[in-house]
Amino acid sequence: MKTIHAIKCLSIRAYLAERGLHPTKDNPRYGLYLSPLREERTPSFKVDYAQNLWYDFGLGAGGSIIDLVMRLERCDFTQAIRFLGSGERTPIAAPVPSSVLPTVPVLRLLSDIPLRHPALVGYLSSRGIDPDMAFGYCREVHYAIKGREYFAVGFRNDAGGWELRSERFKGGVSPKHITTIDNRSDTVLAFEGFMDFISYLSMEKQLQTNAAVLNSVVNLPKAIPFFDRHATVHTFFDNDEAGCRATADLKRLCPNSSVIDRSHLYREHKDLNEYWQAKQSRQHIAPKRKRGMKM
Template structure:
């Protein structure tokens, strides 16, 4: 049996290879596959494989690389030995039968010839149909997150999409370019193109949210108010903060309701540094929680009291 060259070995699909070692992703977001690190013990997945680039990075140890780097570290062996092991994997003459793997909530059979790559189109989310929200499991998911169906139905749709040859039905939130943020109790992802969502209520102020469930929570909290809400910008990704600066600065006041994790705090601080008179950090309202929806879910009593007194966030 001929041993693979380094370049040939680097063509082996890393997701397939990890599956052969009995390591399966905890979650999948577009081309990013997140694992409990195969290189150490951990409780939260912080080992990422980008399947399109076929590279990995372990955030717990700050190291990454290609499949040869992974094999040498995993087996604690030399490059030559790693190439031999990868050659053995690539040249298996039998079918590999791996357990069903949950990708973003969908069960996908890993049955295929060893080393065979999926067609790249399989890994792209393809939206097939949209309609008003009606599925019981999606309504139950909204209830779990304390979002009334009436509010969700104003801004969201029920979306059917294909991924890895299987159909899924989730809650879809449309962005300005026609793509969707897609959510259910077992799936988190988005369809292309990725973009922000701007909701224009013709006001001079704007509230900025990181994700659409924070926006829906804002609508829920202020649902009893007669006055129109501020304009709203849902970033759908913090990477759009800089791109959205011109839009934000057209407003008299910019109310920032980003997540309370480190990236959210960093971008909040960045915006405050632009102009502390215009930009206002409102995240202290839910300061003990990750985001506004987390506050809504865990502080229902506070939320009901907040509404009874007619207060507005």
């Protein structure tokens, strides 16, 4: 069995070709594919050949070949390792000398301060987010790319990385990881992204249970030990194939927990944040004493 490092060096390009998937646009540095994870007509699935990483812009998710196999083969981390490490499949990618790796713009973290910039508060309000709810979980993060400074709403994960959002930017600061909130409850609420989490808080005005934000469904395996500690897990994942698969995987990987899919509460919308924006629009943002979701 190959080591994890060796498995991550297996060529994503070759693995996709083995499945009959080829780029619609190709150059020495990267290829653009029609996403194998969902239906689309315009290619938005990128494979970086030098770094041997993939990213699906439509899903806002990406990772190594292990993450991709987990999704395409519908298996867990251990099964993906066994699948790739058998030696019968994808050939090892030829190592690329560091001297010829393409220059990739590096996002450099400058500082994080209390969230207060009017542009960021306005951005949250445009997404239906109650700024008072965001202040307790989000920060104003200042960062630089190629010497130019920017700022965004930052949501910190358990490994010290950040998810960053603004009207013009969606990205993050490594390492990529989950975010957990432990209120010593035996019930946990599960969200894909922090905008959905803060939307929930904007509706309910409080969090009486525990919560876990995956910051991408790719991170689900990292959250399993936390979910497994709870008697009940309520999932608020996106209403798409990836969200449905994440809920199914969670039920399979946490057989001792009662996993309850709450996506039906916003079945006509892509995600919880979109539902909350639409609901506020219908109500003309009229304040009400009780606006929560009945679960």
